[in-house]
Amino acid sequence: MxxxxxxxxxxxxxxxxxxxxxxxxxxxxxxxxxxFLSLPHYDMTEGNQIGIPFYMGVDEFNNDVYAIGAxxxxxxxxxxxxxxxxxxxxxxxxxxxxxxxxxxxxxxxxGGMTSRRFKMISIGRPFTVYGIIKKYKNxxxxxxxxxxxxxxxx
Numbered sequence: 001m002x003x004x005x006x007x008x009x010x011x012x013x014x015x016x017x018x019x020x021x022x023x024x025x026x027x028x029x030x031x032x033x034x035x036f037l038s039l040p041h042y043d044m045t046e047g048n049q050i051g052i053p054f055y056m057g058v059d060e061f062n063n064d065v066y067a068i069g070a071x072x073x074x075x076x077x078x079x080x081x082x083x084x085x086x087x088x089x090x091x092x093x094x095x096x097x098x099x100x101x102x103x104x105x106x107x108x109x110x111g112g113m114t115s116r117r118f119k120m121i122s123i124g125r126p127f128t129v130y131g132i133i134k135k136y137k138n139x140x141x142x143x144x145x146x147x148x149x150x151x152x153x154x
Contacts (some may be wrong), residue, residue: 004067098146
């Protein structure tokens with residue numbers, strides 16, 4: 001199965017959720033500031049990379065895990081992918097698309113816009129990290145829910 005965590009710009013929430021899923025970030029504590037900055041692709045996605053899946057690794061169920069950005073079109077992109085699979089004769093159950101944007105708060109949104117859109121990285125990036133630290137439990141809830149569903153399918 002393919003697991004794809006989907007967010008606005010594939011720079012923050014989808015990266016963090018996918019990183020938790022594959023074990024780059026802990027499931028039993030809130031990571032330190034530096035742990036977020038060491039993640040592949042964290043707060044580094046450029047506009048022309050949105051829509052391109054970033055491979056994050058393999059989980060304990062042998063599923064490939066990705067992070068992808070879809071701007072404001074997350075819901076329609078997810079619907080289109082599932083429809084395309086169905087029309088192509090590929091079982092929809094072979095891919096799990098998870099919207100991670102509901103996990104973040106205003107601090108991360110502000111930081112992401114400041115860092116990625118306005119290129120004021122030294123100001124925006126710390127806001128993204130502190131915002132995610134504040135909402136880290138939301139990410140754990142999303143990933144644990146996905147893993148619970150995967151266990152049921154196994």
